[in-house]
Amino acid sequence: MAAPAGTAQAGAAVNARAQDQVLPLALRAMREDDLAAVQLIEARAYEFPWTLGIFRDCLRADYPAWVLYNDERIVGYFLMSIAAGEAHVLNICIAPELQGQGHGRRLLHALLKMARARSVARVFLEVRPSNANAIALYHDEGFNEIGRRPRYYPAKDGREDALVMAMELLPVE
16 A cells, blocks of 8 residues: 655654654854854744854854754754853754754753853843743743843844843852
């Protein structure tokens, strides 16, 4: 009996996702030749994505930027800025098909570990109030809401506020 039309394609997509889950993931510093792959993930994950130029400017400014990859395929990334004992999470993202599997938490842990190693005392970030999953992750990891930035993000119907969250980092003992 022949498989229904489209089943082979759907099966291939499921197999590809299963492979992503099985292959070990590693972290490394983001390089300029990663930017096209990073921006493609960004464009699939966000309605209002960063441009290639924004990523390039962050690398050129020497902001800490790392990628999560498997088998040389980038599946996520983060960028932050560090100054005066404070860090700011600029962007943290996982490919949409791999979200909800703990990869974002892994990136956040790596970011916080790197911030601690650079003697950061406080980490800040902005998040859309509509991004309930990210807010839950940040709360779960010890971030607290400290304010709002009105009309911070572009949105379909104008602008969306940002929740400002912060976390105090205790020194490693």
